[in-house]
Amino acid sequence: MPDTPDKPDPIATARAHWVRAGWGDVADGMVAVTSVMRAHQILLARVETALRPYELSFSRFELLRLLAFSRTGSLPIAKASARLQVHVTSVTHAIRRLEDAGLVRRLPHPTDGRTTLVQITEDGRRTVEQATATLNDEVFADIGVSGADSRTLAAVIDTLRRSAGDF
Incomplete structure (x- = not known):
């Protein structure tokens, strides 16, 4: 503007x-x-x-997308928290909301009784694929700056994140 x-x-x-x-x-x-x-x-x-x-927030979308990308469609809750770079409490809240919508389910870990897995459902997989297509079309395809500016912006932010110890 x-x-x-x-x-x-x-x-x-x-x-x-x-x-x-x-x-x-x-x-x-x-x-x-x-x-x-x-x-x-x-x-x-x-x-x-x-x-x-x-009926998704971006944080719930990110969790569904992470699960859809995983080879098995499931991850330990603590691993999902680490990969999304948010506190496990936030992931647990997102899981609860996604469970209520039938998009994920919690499962006991098959070999570690202390760990709970979160797994995407078929409804969750369909929803995240449709939501991803919408985001790609309506947001990611044109964020309001050129592709070159988008890459420059991401590079500058990467520098900030690196200096903060983000990776």
């Missing part, structure tokens, strides 16, 4: 305030953080709109 007299860029305005307040030396960092946060809101809204017909 271009900056117009009727609709100024709030982040540019915040930058000007930061500089006037004497924090010009950190204004670039504030702008970067605020921009990423706003971009997250924009993209999440688009993803949630695309997933609404499937």
